[in-house]
Amino acid sequence: MSRQIRLAARPSGEIKDSDFELVEAPIPDPGVGEFVVEVTHLSIDPAMRGWMNAGRSYIAPVGVGEVMRAGGLGRVLKSRHDGFAEGDLVQGMFGVQEHALSGGAGVNKITPADGVSLPAYLGTLGMTGLTAYFGLLDVGRMEEGDTVLVSGAAGAVGTVVGQIAKIKGGRAVGVAGGAEKCRMLVEELGFDAAVDYKSDDFPAELRHQTSDHLDVFFDNVGGEVLNLGLTRLARGARVVICGAVSQYNNAGPMSGPSNYIMLLVARASMTGFLIFDYADRYAEALEEMSGWFAEGKLRSVEDTVQDDIAAFPKMLGRLFAGQNTGKLVLELTGAG
C-alpha cells in the first residue's frame, strides 16, 4: 500500500490539521506509456497555500478530496514508458504521496553531479533557483552595480537571489526575521547587509542600508516589508513580485501596499511573474547556475527534515512560521 495526503477542506486563514487527510491507496500499476515513481523528497513551498484556495489563480486549485499538489524527487519503481527506466532519478510534480503514477509530462531525469545533495535539485538547482534567476535577471533586469533588496532573504528563493546579485556585480541587501538568519546571510552567503524585520529599528535600519536607494526589489513576502521597501526605490526601479508569504494565511484580503504611489514618484514598475513561463529557458539557466555551483560561487541552503509523509501539514506550518532557513524539504522515511 501507498500513503497520500489529500486536501480534506479549504482552509480559511491558518491551515489546520483537519484540512488534510492521510489516506492509504494501492501502489498504482503503470499502463502503457506510464511509470510509477517512489517519491523520496517533497518540496515544501509557500505557493502551496494558494493552491488550496478556490478562485481565479494561475493554476486550478487542488480539488477537495484530491491528492495535495507538490513538487518532488523520486526513483522510477516500474516503467512502461520508453523515456524512463527503473531506477531513474526524476523530478516533477508528483504530489504529496509515496507513489505517483506519471505519463512523463513535466518530469525531468536528474543526474546528480559530484558534491551536490539531492535536495539541491528541488532548491538552488531546481524550480527555486530558476525562480530566483529569471525573477532577478529577466523580470528585474538587474545590472552590474545595482542595489538589490530581497525580502524573505533567508528563504529558499531569497538565498539564491542575493547570491546571484553578488555574482552579477550588485549590492545585495536582505530582509529576514531574526539575528541568526541575518548573520548567516552576511557571513555565509556574502550578502552586503541584512536587516531584521522583527527588530524595533527595522525602518531606520532599512533606510540606512539602502541609502543609495534600490534598483531592484525582489519581494517574496508582501505586507509591511513590501510597503516600506517601496519608499526606497531609485528612479526607474523594478519591483519583482514573486510571492507574498506573509499574507497567504490571511482570512480576509491581503494588505495592500499603500505606498504604491511611489511607483509614480520613482517612475518605477512592479511586475509579477510565474516561473512556468520560462520553461523553454530552464536549461540555459541551469547550465549557468551549475557552473557557479561547481566554482563555489553559489551555495545551496537546504533545510531537509527526515520524517514520515504524515508530517506534511506540520512542515507547511513550519514554513509559514518562518522557521526554515533556505529550501524546506521533507525527505520521506516511511516510503516503500
Added chain:
Amino acid sequence: MSRQIRLAARPSGEIKDSDFELVEAPIPDPGVGEFVVEVTHLSIDPAMRGWMNAGRSYIAPVGVGEVMRAGGLGRVLKSRHDGFAEGDLVQGMFGVQEHALSGGAGVNKITPADGVSLPAYLGTLGMTGLTAYFGLLDVGRMEEGDTVLVSGAAGAVGTVVGQIAKIKGGRAVGVAGGAEKCRMLVEELGFDAAVDYKSDDFPAELRHQTSDHLDVFFDNVGGEVLNLGLTRLARGARVVICGAVSQYNNAGPMSGPSNYIMLLVARASMTGFLIFDYADRYAEALEEMSGWFAEGKLRSVEDTVQDDIAAFPKMLGRLFAGQNTGKLVLELTGAG
C-alpha cells in the same frame, strides 16, 4: 498691482480656504533676458494637491509663503528677452498669479490653430494630452485590439486616453462618477462602454464590460477602483499609474491595492510615470494629436470657469469633488 495666491499652510486631508492667502504685489519689471506674462488661464490639476505636501516626491513641494505652483497660459506684457515679444501667447508654469516673471525656461509660444480654443492648449493639446498619449502608448504599450480601462475617464486625462485608445484600434471602457458623465463618454467621445463607480452594481457592471479582461488599465484615481480593476487583468496586462485623485485628500496613508497580487497571477506590471520625462518627444506627440484634432477624430473636453483669481481654492475643491468634466480651467477675469 498684481494679485497672487500663496500657500499659507500645509493642509492635512481636505484643503481648507485658510491653506491659501490672497496677496497683492507690484507687477514685476523684467530684467535683461526676462519677460512678464499676464496670465489669462490657469490649469487646475490633481497634482496640485501633492505639491502642497512636504516629503519626498518627484518635485520639491511649494514652500509655505510661496506662490502656488500652476501651469497656465498668458500673453507677454513686457519683454527684455530675445525669444519672446510683447503680445506673444505663451504656455508655462506661471503659478497662481495675475502676472509672472519668466526667464523663458519651460515656456512655449503657442500659435492657435483655427477652431481650437485657448484652453485646449492646457488640455488635449497641452500637458494633459501629452500625459494621456505617452501614458497609454509608451508606458502602457497599447496595441490594436487591446481592451483599455481608464479610470477618472471623464476627467482631463481620461477623456483623451479613451479617445486615443479608439483611434489606435482598441476597445475603450471608462469608469466615471454618475450617469451623465458615462453617457457623455459613450455618446460624445465614442467610448465603447462607461461604468458608473457610484452605482451599486459597479463591480458586476465592470466585470460585464471587461469580460475579455484588460490589456491596459490606465489609472487616475487609486482606491477601490484600482483595486477592483486589478481583478480584471489579462495575462501580460499593463497597469499605468498616472495619479490617485481619490486618495490625495486622505489625512492618513493612501488605500493600498490589496489585489496587487493579481499582478503575479496575470504576469502583469504596474508602472508609474511622469510626463516631464518625455519632454524631448512632446513635439512628435503634439504633431500627431493636432492631426487627429484637425481630422475631427480627437475632441477637447474643457470645463472653463471664468472667475477672479480669488476663486482658485474653490476650483480645487470642485476638482476633488469630481464636479468637472474634462479639463478644468480657470479663465481669469480680473487680470490687468
